Amino acid sequence: MKQTDDKISGRMDTVLAQWLRKATPAQRQALADGAKTSVGYLRLLAGVHRENPKLRLAMAIVEQANKIPPDGVTGVPLPIINLEDLAIPTRYKGKQ
Numbered sequence: 057m058k059q060t061d062d063k064i065s066g067r068m069d070t071v072l073a074q075w076l077r078k079a080t081p082a083q084r085q086a087l088a089d090g091a092k093t094s095v096g097y098l099r100l101l102a103g104v105h106r107e108n109p110k111l112r113l114a115m116a117i118v119e120q121a122n123k124i125p126p127d128g129v130t131g132v133p134l135p136i137i138n139l140e141d142l143a144i145p146t147r148y149k150g151k152q
Contacts, residue, residue, distance in 0.1 A: 075121055
């Protein structure tokens with residue numbers, strides 16, 4: 057999955073946001089615990105409301121997100137996240 061933006065609202069749909077939406081609460085918490093952060097902070101990063109995360113945190117998010125398996129009940133696959141996905145400029149509104 058790739059990031060997209062809504063030209064009308066300016067809302068950025070990042071890969072991390074897609075991952076968090078598809079993940080179960082337990083999967084989101086596992087990611088936060090593995091990356092040594094909180095689910096709330098992950099949501100802030102996903103919505104590009106914070107500056108790009110520090111490299112160590114970004115690497116931990118990528119590593120942990122890609123280790124978490126699909127939910128056994130729903131079987132919904134989670135998007136693959138890479139470092140580039142977390143390097144989106146803050147408050148990107150599609151301006152170019």
